[in-house]
Amino acid sequence: MSPHANLITSPCATRSAWLVALVRPLRGRIIAHRPANRRPPVPNDHRLALAGYGGSKMVRRIQRSELNELSREFHFSIEETELSEYEKLTEFVFGILDGLDIKVSANGGNVTAVRDPGHRPKPEEDPFNAVVRWCHVKANLDGPLSGKRIGLKDAIAVAGVPMTCGSGIMQGFVPTEDSVITDRLLRAGATITAITNMDNLAFSGGGDTSTYGSTLNPFDQTRTAGGSSGGSAAALFYDRVDAAIGADQGGSIRIPAAWCGVIGLKPTHSLVPYVGIAGIDQTFDHCGPLALTVEDAALLLQVIAGPAESDPRQRAGVQTKNYVQLVSDAKDDLRGVRVGVLKEGFSEAIGIEKETAKATQGAIERMRQLGAEVRDVSVPDHLASAGPIAFAGFVEGMTALVSGGGNGWHWKGRYWPELALGLGEGLTMHGNELPPQVKVTLMCGAHLRRHYFGSYYARAQNLRPGLTAAYDHVLGEVDFLLMPTTPGRAHVDNKSLSISEHVMRGWSMLSNTAPFDMTGHPALTIPAGESGGLPVGVMLVGRQFQDGEMLGFARTYEKSFGWVPEHPAAALR
Incomplete structure (x- = not known):
């Protein structure tokens, strides 16, 4: 018998013996x-x-x-x-x-790769201010992404390459481990060529809060690309980037994709692991692909999707599909596909722009031409409860995340100790460099915690299943929901706005995107509309884990009509 057998005879004995030990x-x-x-x-x-x-x-x-x-x-x-x-x-x-200084890798060790951290771009290399750093990271491996050059949002860890989250407080932070999806990309043969610009700490959809300056819209450089993953969208118009990865907590993949006229997928929550990516709240952290074609979006999803033991966000038994095959097998028409046009997604209550609504209706007519069965549907909670639920998550989730060193607490999985130190030390020394969006969020979050002890966050979390069920009910009657991705087109890059005007404008386009971060449904924006030379994104929302079917729908549309507008003259491709 083991000399320590007495330590496991009962729970009480275990606890007392553990303390004695x-x-x-x-x-x-x-x-x-x-x-x-x-x-x-x-x-x-x-x-x-x-x-x-x-x-x-x-x-x-x-x-x-x-x-x-x-x-x-x-x-x-x-x-x-x-x-x-x-x-x-x-x-x-x-x-x-004092003993907690043991390093355990999330991936079993970084893949062997050439890791050149590169340099900050020269103006002529980056006219849209889409890139924080040109780099060259490549493993000597072949795979489905061989020859593909990938841009990663500046919140995704690449070992040996600086990561700043678009913020002054993170300057000097260099991850020592790849994120799970970075590892998957490299093992699939990809070359990481760019770290892309983003809104400061990912807390705006405006594309104009980065410490490196606004990311400019390729179709009109007096306007922004949107955010927070604006650089991942705008960089697709450079010859050095074939596809990109962004992150999405309130619309941060889909907003810039819509404004820049590219494809952006927020996958079903938990389909793609988030370990090694700076987030906001693990219950609605998402990452996914941005691309110029549906095929490239599907190929990226094929590589990055799937279970990772180190990620607690993932549901048990997450199963992937052959997304590349689903897109390859896409039909030439949409006969038999039921599309529900969400009434609330066009509401004046969200500030819908007439030009945006008109362009979206044009895309709907083209879907009808392909045989889709289109009907109007309604989910009142889209307006009534989605906003309060999302903001409670944003405010208290972000506050808890910052307090918890970018990790939060009370979950099993892979934590990120070096991010905790980098974020904490940066905040301590350079807190004044936080953008107003984050300052007001942290103040409101601290106030709610001090006076209401987390009860608003708890209420919001308890309301999320009901919101999810409301969309699920309608998705039981149609195959996809459809609405404009954003209420309006790309914002003018206006430096004269007051603090409050700037902050509220940066949050003004979340009404249709944020609800599906809260519910986890897959949501895809496609460049199917235009107005005044600017792209208008049309958003599809599918049933949980029907990401591939949604991509197949988009491919059918793409084959018949292509995407609009045509690539801008300023594109470097």
Whole structure:
């Protein structure tokens, strides 16, 4: 019998024995003061080694003068006579935590690759300000993406390449591990050529909050590309980028795709792993492809989709389909396909622009020409509850994420310790560089936490299944929902707006996109409309995990009508 068999005889025995095992090696080391340059002796007990004890970094100790300040955050106080006792206890706790310095890779180690972090673009290399960094990262592997040059949003980790999330507070941060999807792209033969511009910390859809400046619209450079993944859309008009990846929590793939006249897919939530990508809230973090053709979008999805044990966002038993085959097999007509035109998606309540509505109706007529059965449908909750649900998630989710070092808490899966330090240190030293969108969000989130203790976030989360069911009910009667991707066309890059005007404008186009981040339905914007020379995105929404069928629908339309407008004269392709 194992000498430690008594440690597993009962839950109570387990807990008490575990504590004894921790305390015994530390006995005599709990002291009031320790010179700052002395490392505590590492205990020999193998159970502590299994727990991760034995690292080389040391937790900064709480000073006696800080104890009452910390206690007041939780509405209690420490008596003067108790300070030394609590100081000893904090020393005990941090003596254990000193051991948490074991590095475990999410991918089992980075794939061997050429990793040239490259350089910031010259103006002539990047007229749309779409690229934060030209780079060259390639593994010596062949696969379905061989020869494809891919741009990644500046929130997606590529080992050895700076990642800033479009923010001044993240300058100098260089990931040491690839994100899961970066790893998949490289193993599939892709070459990563660009890190693309994005809104500051991904918290605007306007395309004009990046610390590197606005991303400009390829069709009209007095307007923005949209956001937050604006660079991933605009860079598709460069010869050095064949396809791109963005991230989407409120519309951040679909808004810039719509404004730049490209294809953008927010996949079903959990279909594509998000590990190694800076997010906002794991319950609605999404990443997906942007491309000039449906075939390229399907090819990217084929490579990046599928389960990853390290990602808790993914539902049990996530199964992928052959998206490339579904697109290849797309019919030449849409006979038998039922399209539900969502009434609320055209409502004046969301600020719909007449030109946008008219262009979308034109695309609907072309779908009818292909044989689609088109009918009007209504989901009142699209207007009544989707907005409050989304904003509660944005505000409290973002606040919790920042407080939790970009990771949050209370979930199983792969955390990102280096991001926690990079974000925390950057915020501490350069907090004034946060954009107004994030400042107001953090203030509102802190207020809600202080006075309502997370109850608004809890209410919003409890309402999400009902919102999901409302869309599911209609999707039981039609195959796809359809609406304009955004209420209006690309914004003019206006530097004279007041702070409040700028912030609210950056959130003004989320009404049709954000609801499906909350429900997780797949949503695809296609460049099927135009007005005044500007693209108008038409958004399809499908049943959960019918991403491939939706891409097939888009391919049928693409074969017959192509995309509009034609590529802009400013394109470098």
